[in-house]
Amino acid sequence: MDAAVKQEISEAGELTMGTAPPKASVSNPDVIELSSSGSDDDSDDDSVLVKRSRDSNGVDGDSSKKQKFDVVLPLGFLDPLPPEEPVPMRETVTPPQPQGVASSCKQFWKAGDYEGAPGDCPTSSLSGMDHVRVHPKFLHSNATSHKWALGAFAELLDNSLDEICHGATYVNIDMLKNEKDGSRVLLVEDNGGGMDPDKMRQCMSLGYSAKSKLANTIGQYGNGFKTSTMRLGADVIVFSRCHGKDGKSPTQSIGMLSYTFLRSTGKEDIVVPMIDYEKVGSNWKKVLRSSPGDWNTNLDTIVQWSPYSDEDDLLQQFNYLKEQGTRILIYNLWEDDQGELELDFDTDPHDIQIRGVNRDEKKIQMAKQFPNSRHFLTYRHSLRSYSSILYLRLPHGFRIILRGKDVEHHNLVKDMMLTEKITYRPQPGAYGVPKESNMVAVVTIGFVKDAKDHIDIQGFNVYHKNRLIKVVFNSFNAFNVNWKCN
Structure with a gap:
């Protein structure tokens, strides 16, 4: 606004509008006359130029009388307003829920009783929707539920014992050598029913369990495999061979959950590379779930970050499984504060022990002298001692083999x-x-x-x-x- 306009507004003082409709000036159609009144409303529109009339002596007229003002209006001010369009009433409609989907529960302890729609496929049904991202650090924090390393072994033994209903007759725990760098690798394998490609992905997923409705099974929450393997080492690779069911062909799958890979590549989500094979005749053929490029990327990632050098080296691991079973190898095992492996493979060639506060040399010597107290004194540091009392009854014919020697079941x-x-x-x-x-x-x-x-x-x-x-x-x-x- 220029100085002349501000001066005229300043001289006009407070401007109040009356209720009478304005009249257009004859000499200037864009100027209307307003009558002042006693209203206290202020005009804040800087685009209106106010000219207040004065008497011949330049003195303001009597404030008790009506005073006339000439107001210069902006261009287009008197144009008629467009007619208002009626706003349609919005109906409130409750969207129907898909069949089989329960309404959300607001009670925390019951909110987990949700199974999803039958045949629900997250990869397709959630296309375009936001989803929860799981950072790789969660793998570590999740595994802290096992403060005691031998408790992690118990989770893996439970999974093998649950496979009795699928023909499992043994679980074998051993120590192998990583041919790439000479480090030690922990092996846990059984000859149970194995996992098909879908079940393998469920095993690697967080919180999924197919056992929640099965009687007499131990695993219920779908978290034991992840917490146990990540507690014992930074990385795990799984080989599983499954008999074909309901007319389906036999399959074999390889999956890798590697904390080292995720951290080294700066991943912000948990990425689990997997590859699958299907038996056609007497040969094993690749199963493409997306594209050949994706399959090859998964293979290259597994080869780079696992103890194996190429695809042939990976496939040789299935020779140990014969017709069916699961072979789990945990590598990059954790070390203690002194730089030694937390797991002790050297003290007893037929045992896996742990170092540190759980090991008490005085109790170890007492166990040799008092055999009826042996398990009470040694279960904290010895996997052989702990696994022998882990189950109240061991199913007939089922073997727990620890480093080439059967674990003798013991009832306390x-x-x-x-x-x-x-x-x-x-x-x-x-x-x-x-x-x-x-x-x-x-x-x-x-x-x-x-x-x-x-x-x-x-x-x-x-x-x-x-x-x-x-x-x-x-x-x-x-x-x-x-x-x-x-």
Whole structure:
């Protein structure tokens, strides 16, 4: 706004608009006359030029009388407004839910009871939608649920034991050598039913479990494989061969979950390269899930970041599986603060032990002298000792082979004397127990046979679904608790 305009507005003082409609000036159609009134509304429009009338002496007229103003309007101000279009009423329509999809639950402990629509395929149904990204660091933080390394072994043993229903007769745990760099590799394999390409991807996915509705299986939450393997080493490669079912051809798959690969390449999502083969006649043919280029990229990544040098080297691993089974190799094993491997393969050639605070040389010497207390004294550092008491009963004909030698199953009740069984039934309604619960605990109590020698052992074992889930030992007496539902 120029100085002349500001001066005229300044001289005009406060301008108030009356309610009478303005009249256009005859001499200037773009100038209208306004009558002042006692309104307190201010005009803030800088585009209006106000000319206030004065008397012949240049003095303002009587403020009690109506005063006339000439207002210069901007171009187009008096043009008629376009007619308003009516706004249509918007109807509120609740979109129908797909069949088989439950409405979202707002209760945290029930919100996980969601299974998705039948035949749901995330890769196609979520096209164009935002999705949750999982950073590779999650693999490490997720594995911290295993503070004790031998507890990670238990998860892998559980998976093999669950394969009994698919024909598994053994699980073999051993130490191999990485031919690329000479480092040590941990092997866990079984001759169970194996995994087809879809099941392999489910195994590598976070939170998926096909066992949640199967009775007498231990794995329920689809997290054990990831937490256990990542707790023992930075990388894992899986070979699995599966019999064809329902007229389908046999398949074999290779999948790699490598923390080293993800960190070294700066990935911001967890990328799991996989390749699949299908048996056609007597030959194994590549299975292309997308394009040949993608298949080759997955192969190149696996070869670069695994202990194997080429595709032929990878395929030779299936010779160990024969007709069916799963072969898991964990490499880049974790080290302790002194730069040594956390797992000790050298102290006992038929055992895998752990170093550090779990190893007590005094207890190891006592175990040699007092055989009835041996497992109480050594299970914390010895996988052979721990796996022998891991299951209350080992299925007939099933073998746990540790570094070429069978693990002898041991029932801790045999280490006790003056035993007595007590059936404990939790109080209905207390501690979250349903009022009509049939839950009971069969408790075997007694004294350790070596108590007469004042061996300092006391505590209890808790078994659930045949699996040892809690061990607490301190002083003389011992308890064996088996939770079950009648």
